[in-house]
Amino acid sequence: MTDAPESELDWVLVLAPFRKDSDYIAAFLREQRVAVKAAKLDDDLELLLGQSPGIIAITHEALSASVVDRIGKHLVEQPDWSEVPIIVLLERSASISRIRNHLEHAWPGARLLFHTRPIKPLELVNAIQSNLLVRLRQRQVRDSIERERELRLELNHRVKNILASVTSIFQMTRRGAATVEDLSADFSSRLQALADVHSAVFEAGGEEVSFSAVVELTVSPYRSSGISRIAAHGPELVVNRDAATTIALCLHELITNAIKYGALSQAAGTVDLTWALDDSETGGRFLMSWVETGGPGVREPTRQGYGTRYIRSALGSLFGSPPEMTYAPAGFRCQATGPLSRITPADART
Secondary structure (H helix, E strand, O other), rough: OOOOOHOOOOOOEEEEOOOOOHHHHHHHHHOOOOEEEEOOOHHHHHHHHHOOOEEEEHHHHHHOOHHHHHHHHHHHHHHHHHHOOEEEEEEEEOOOHHHHHHHHHOOOOEEEEEEEEEHHHOHHHHHHHHHHHHHHHHHHHHHHHHHHHHHHHHHHHHHHHHHHHHHHHHHHHHOOOOOOOHHHHHHHHHHHHHHHHHHHHHHHOOOOOEEHHHHHHHHHHOOEEOOOOOOOOOOOOOOHHHHHHHHHHHHHHHHHHHHHHHHHHOOOEEEEEEEEEEEEEOOOOOEEEEEEEOOOOOOOOOOOHHHHHHHHHHHHHHOOOOEEEEEEEEEEEEEEEEEEHOOOOHHHOO
């Protein structure tokens, strides 16, 4: 019949009250692995129509005024994408043109197909199978349209979020810039960090990405001759898109501050970036630590710059509490911790 899985195909409602016609038709369709239900009484019809059959097969004897009216109401309730095929089995003596005109008026939302009896069983099943495929294609088009609409809404949402991030980055960079050149350089590097993490998530093919991949993308531009002064290590972990973006931008700010004022401003300075998982409590916790050594003497600044403000705000929002920043004489430290559930996809925690 078709390569489509049976579960994707609709079922057939049979309305044939004369003798055992409904049982005969239903039995033959089941032999052909077609899902079918037969209505015996008006109450059955009401119940089965409520279950949304994909095709209706109805004999001449079933075309009473009440049945025609009830099916008409069912068709009116159908969504725009749905054009329900109705196969009408008429006696040879019936006035096909009169019945056609009447049903086209009563059932404007249907795809009417007329056959005269006696009809060969294979001819009937071929007609039903063909229209089951028509219904499948209708639903596929519906799903495609709905998915396209969802993608447009999602794209609009993400573009707005990105533009909001860019605006925020620009405003905070502008406030901390002493010259136009500083503004241009800092703003460009921060935009590049934002672009890098979006690329990582896109290349991962979904809404999540490896945390180590995010770290590698952020750290790799600061290697010299293949040697990195930023040692990064921790367990494999999958994080969601928003967490990846936030953490990447915060790491970028930590690196920038270390280059300007901290350990990476000295030839012997290094940074140890570690992350770990604590499973001692329900749901687990994520811990991230940034420790600088070998740099100049550290003193707590009298005012917070853009980077510090952003890190406090972004990590505080991500984990539910702000990071702990320590201006120790041996080197600056930043430690962030929070529930693992705030950064990992739900399916990664099962």
